[in-house]
Structure formats: structure tokens, C-alpha cells
Amino acid sequence: MAIRFYENIGKRIREIREEAELTQAELATRADLNRRSIMNIEAGQKGVFAHTLQRIADALRVPIAAIWPGDDDED
Numbered sequence: 165m166a167i168r169f170y171e172n173i174g175k176r177i178r179e180i181r182e183e184a185e186l187t188q189a190e191l192a193t194r195a196d197l198n199r200r201s202i203m204n205i206e207a208g209q210k211g212v213f214a215h216t217l218q219r220i221a222d223a224l225r226v227p228i229a230a231i232w233p234g235d236d237d238e239d
Contacts (some may be wrong), residue, residue: 171208172233180207180224180231194223
């Protein structure tokens with residue numbers, strides 16, 4: 165279940181990033197992370213701390229709730 169949770173977060177981040185027409189490198193720079201971290205987060209391969217999610221949300225200019233999995237995500 166935890167793996168699916170992180171996959172859903174990663175999917176939401178990727179979708180929002182692509183809608184904003186940002187590359188992974190651009191998002192990484194804005195969030196003060198490295199590109200590899202963004203790649204792993206988007207792939208759901210990396211657990212992520214709440215403060216890191218907030219930095220990503222801020223970099224994407226969306227509320228953190230926009231990247232948090234909801235009821236419509238698969239279990």
C-alpha cells in the first residue's frame with residue numbers, strides 16, 4: 165500500500181509539472197532538489213518527507229493538496 169501511495173504522489177507531480185511545461189531539471193532547481201530526486205519521486209521509487217512535498221508544491225505553485233493522493237486514486 166505504501167508503494168502505491170508514493171506512486172500516486174509521483175504521478176500527480178509529473179502531471180502538474182507537465183501541465184506547467186516544466187522539465188524535471190527546472191522543477192528540481194525551483195524546489196532546491198536534484199533532478200535524480202525528482203525522477204525517483206515521480207517514479208514512486210522514493211519516499212518523500214512532508215517538507216519536501218511542500219517545496220515541490222511551492223515550486224509548482226499549487227497547494228500541497230493538489231499532489232496528495234485522493235479517493236479517486238487506485239489503492
